[in-house]
Amino acid sequence: MSPATSELTGPSAGRLEELETPCLVLDAARMEAxxxxxRARLDGLGASLRPHLKTAKSADVAQRVMTSVSxxxxxxxxxxxxxxADAGVRDMIYAVGIAPSKLPRVLELHAxxxxxxxxxxxxxQAHAVAAASRDTGLRIPAMLEIDCDGHRSGxxxxxxxxxxxxxxxxxxxxxxxxxxxxAGESYRGGGVAALQAFAETERAAxxxxxxxxxxxxxxxxxxxxGSTPTAHYATDLTGVTEVRAGVxxxxxxxxAGIGVCRLDDIAMSVLATVIGHQRDKGWIITDGGWxxxxxxxxxxxxxxxxGYGLVCDLGGxxxxxxxxxxxxxxxxxxxxxxxxxxxxxxxxVGDRVRILPNHACATAAQHDAYHVVRGTSSVIEARWPxxxxx
Amino acid sequence: MSPATSELTGPSAGRLEELETPCLVLDAARMEAxxxxxRARLDGLGASLRPHLKTAKSADVAQRVMTSVSxxxxxxxxxxxxxxADAGVRDMIYAVGIAPSKLPRVLELHAxxxxxxxxxxxxxQAHAVAAASRDTGLRIPAMLEIDCDGHRSGxxxxxxxxxxxxxxxxxxxxxxxxxxxxAGESYRGGGVAALQAFAETERAAxxxxxxxxxxxxxxxxxxxxGSTPTAHYATDLTGVTEVRAGVxxxxxxxxAGIGVCRLDDIAMSVLATVIGHQRDKGWIITDGGWxxxxxxxxxxxxxxxxGYGLVCDLGGxxxxxxxxxxxxxxxxxxxxxxxxxxxxxxxxVGDRVRILPNHACATAAQHDAYHVVRGTSSVIEARWPxxxxx
Numbered sequence: 192m193s194p195a196t197s198e199l200t201g202p203s204a205g206r207l208e209e210l211e212t213p214c215l216v217l218d219a220a221r222m223e224a225x226x227x228x229x230r231a232r233l234d235g236l237g238a239s240l241r242p243h244l245k246t247a248k249s250a251d252v253a254q255r256v257m258t259s260v261s262x263x264x265x266x267x268x269x270x271x272x273x274x275x276a277d278a279g280v281r282d283m284i285y286a287v288g289i290a291p292s293k294l295p296r297v298l299e300l301h302a303x304x305x306x307x308x309x310x311x312x313x314x315x316q317a318h319a320v321a322a323a324s325r326d327t328g329l330r331i332p333a334m335l336e337i338d339c340d341g342h343r344s345g346x347x348x349x350x351x352x353x354x355x356x357x358x359x360x361x362x363x364x365x366x367x368x369x370x371x372x373x374a375g376e377s378y379r380g381g382g383v384a385a386l387q388a389f390a391e392t393e394r395a396a397x398x399x400x401x402x403x404x405x406x407x408x409x410x411x412x413x414x415x416x417g418s419t420p421t422a423h424y425a426t427d428l429t430g431v432t433e434v435r436a437g438v439x440x441x442x443x444x445x446x447a448g449i450g451v452c453r454l455d456d457i458a459m460s461v462l463a464t465v466i467g468h469q470r471d472k473g474w475i476i477t478d479g480g481w482x483x484x485x486x487x488x489x490x491x492x493x494x495x496x497x498g499y500g501l502v503c504d505l506g507g508x509x510x511x512x513x514x515x516x517x518x519x520x521x522x523x524x525x526x527x528x529x530x531x532x533x534x535x536x537x538x539x540v541g542d543r544v545r546i547l548p549n550h551a552c553a554t555a556a557q558h559d560a561y562h563v564v565r566g567t568s569s570v571i572e573a574r575w576p577x578x579x580x581x
Numbered sequence: 582m583s584p585a586t587s588e589l590t591g592p593s594a595g596r597l598e599e600l601e602t603p604c605l606v607l608d609a610a611r612m613e614a615x616x617x618x619x620r621a622r623l624d625g626l627g628a629s630l631r632p633h634l635k636t637a638k639s640a641d642v643a644q645r646v647m648t649s650v651s652x653x654x655x656x657x658x659x660x661x662x663x664x665x666a667d668a669g670v671r672d673m674i675y676a677v678g679i680a681p682s683k684l685p686r687v688l689e690l691h692a693x694x695x696x697x698x699x700x701x702x703x704x705x706q707a708h709a710v711a712a713a714s715r716d717t718g719l720r721i722p723a724m725l726e727i728d729c730d731g732h733r734s735g736x737x738x739x740x741x742x743x744x745x746x747x748x749x750x751x752x753x754x755x756x757x758x759x760x761x762x763x764a765g766e767s768y769r770g771g772g773v774a775a776l777q778a779f780a781e782t783e784r785a786a787x788x789x790x791x792x793x794x795x796x797x798x799x800x801x802x803x804x805x806x807g808s809t810p811t812a813h814y815a816t817d818l819t820g821v822t823e824v825r826a827g828v829x830x831x832x833x834x835x836x837a838g839i840g841v842c843r844l845d846d847i848a849m850s851v852l853a854t855v856i857g858h859q860r861d862k863g864w865i866i867t868d869g870g871w872x873x874x875x876x877x878x879x880x881x882x883x884x885x886x887x888g889y890g891l892v893c894d895l896g897g898x899x900x901x902x903x904x905x906x907x908x909x910x911x912x913x914x915x916x917x918x919x920x921x922x923x924x925x926x927x928x929x930v931g932d933r934v935r936i937l938p939n940h941a942c943a944t945a946a947q948h949d950a951y952h953v954v955r956g957t958s959s960v961i962e963a964r965w966p967x968x969x970x971x
Binding site for chain 2: 211212213214245267268287288289290291292293296311312313315316319338341343344375464465466467468469472476478481482483485486487488519520521522524539540541550552553556557558559579580581
């Protein structure tokens with residue numbers, strides 16, 4: 192792999208007690224279990240896994256999540272595509288609608304031997320991709336985005352004529368690789384039956400689109416679905432060739448809140464140091480503010496509001512009802528959850544805690560590395576760099 | 582200045598139309614006017630400006646905001662202190678309660694000739710700072726944090742005995758430089774009279790603490806207040822020696838919402854490209870998702886909820902009632918504000934918009950550089966690198 196990969200730190204790598212805070216901690220044991228769990232699930236359903244690396248943004252994590260060193264993988268930015276290409280990945284979908292001005296970077300990746308698939312849902316984009324394909328003699332592979340649940344982008348599966356119109360604008364100059372959808376609404380949760388229904392809606396939408404295209408004589412080899420909740424609750428993936436999921440590697444409080452994981456599956460946390468108290472208010476102040484936790488308050492809409500995060504001891508075990516109740520840029524205010532009669536733990540200035548994040552994608556984005564531990568050990572096994580940007 | 586400073590890009594620096602998106606744009610004309618406005622205000626009130634550089638995180642911006650190349654300045658992390666020290670700043674307050682484990686880095690900065698002042702509000706911290714001072718023979722300068730409004734950290738001004746107890750734990754081994762407070766509650770706004778009252782509460786709290794310390798024989802040369810709202814609404818700063826403020830350099834929608842600035846004072850925006858539409862819903866989709874805008878929804882609690890940001894044309898003029906109504910990681914959903922009868926502008930795939938942020942500190946943190954323009958021109962004058970981390 193590339194220079195962007197692991198800085199193995201060896202036996203003198205130190206311990207959680209010695210790290211500069213705030214910083215990001217990754218429990219490799221939990222991560223490995225999360226990956227194994229989803230792989231086993233999808234093997235049973237006959238679909239392949241194309242992990243989304245937008246949460247990881249790390250060549251070291253990618254190595255441990257992909258089924259081979261060259262992929263397949265999904266990315267959300269061209270920066271990710273370029274970084275993972277540097278690390279040897281050769282099979283990627285850039286799963287955000289392509290802006291025509293980004294096509295030169297897509298072509299550069301193809302020139303480097305990377306099969307980077309773009310995604311689109313408009314005739315304008317299809318014309319731009321077809322024109323770039325004609326200009327360069329490279330048939331850029333593209334997938335049509337299907338809107339399975341009204342969440343964001345994509346062509347509704349019932350809009351057959353719009354789907355065919357975009358396909359006709361793309362082919363034959365560019366390559367129609369298939370159809371892709373994302374059940375964004377599944378993050379709302381709602382219990383097992385609701386999650387199973389989201390998964391079936393996602394499957395049915397993209398399979399219908401594939402049939403419409405094939406019926407009109409277009410190829411459609413890849414039929415791609417993906418979200419962490421539906422990947423864990425789908426019971427039938429007939430017609431689907433691959434599943435994308437990203438946050439499942441780490442999980443987070445939002446995923447726990449909708450029942451996709453348990454709290455002790457969450458592999459990512461932020462290490463923070465106690466810097467003071469407001470004892471009359473029951474507050475413990477730390478250096479883990481929103482800059483390290485992110486501004487994400489995803490659990491605010493769930494049954495259990497976890498504030499800016501759930502507070503654990505150094506071994507990763509949650510304190511009873513202890514959350515980051517509020518946060519400033521570099522200050523976290525820890526308090527017992529409203530309505531709880533739990534006591535405040537005895538944490539002195541200089542003591543350290545680990546905070547489970549609302550949303551792993553947002554929290555990880557605030558950091559430039561994972562500090563890797565295993566289980567309840569505080570020994571740092573490695574420091575894995577992350578990247579950001581576009 | 583250091584290698585971390587400006588990469589001047591010259592006449593071929595390009596234009597907003599040519600940048601990779603999403604990216605961060607800074608209008609230097611607005612920034613300069615914002616800085617000049619606060620400097621003139623404070624000159625009239627007889628207090629000096631110690632700008633908080635936690636929003637800027639850029640040596641280029643710092644140069645244009647500080648009153649001299651060596652400071653004074655305020656920082657929120659030791660990373661900022663180290664980066665600005667590299668750029669020649671010699672007079673800084675690290676305005677987050679000191680964790681004892683961070684004292685070695687504080688001492689390293691002093692060894693480099695930087696007068697870095699730490700902040701504390703507990704006897705434990707004072708003992709740690711005094712011990713480190715004894716061990717090294719350097720009297721570390723420290724300020725006592727005063728809690729003027731119950732917002733976060735600090736000793737309440739009425740807790741005279743607690744204040745003196747911390748001072749006694751610090752002196753004589755370390756240096757008591759003064760007292761410091763931050764009117765965090767002023768971000769709630771509430772109109773001119775409320776903002777003036779927040780400013781007076783802030784002033785009165787810290788002046789009372791200074792008098793208590795002096796009355797007990799302690800020195801207290803520096804009396805420091807600071808928040809952007811109170812800095813702009815204080816009418817009397819008697820007894821105060823310096824004012825800290827940070828977001829005033831850029832301003833943002835939260836500050837506009839509480840009346841501290843106008844929309845056309847906001848100097849920071851995120852450039853994004855249209856990547857699609859959901860025309861039946863009145864949505865325009867861009868590549869400016871929450872990764873580029875941040876998850877900050879600070880205006881959600883204000884009279885006018887600006888979603889994830891207010892949408893402007895390429896020249897920086899807001900469209901009528903057009904906001905980023907929702908955001909995914911790399912997708913922004915632009916729509917007309919609920920309840921408005923404004924029309925959706927005719928923006929095609931590939932067109933570009935600029936999005937004013939809810940909270941400049943959070944949005945800037947998502948980016949590694951400012952692309953500097955001036956007024957309505959789309960010519961890029963310079964690219965100023967930013968840093969992050971701790």
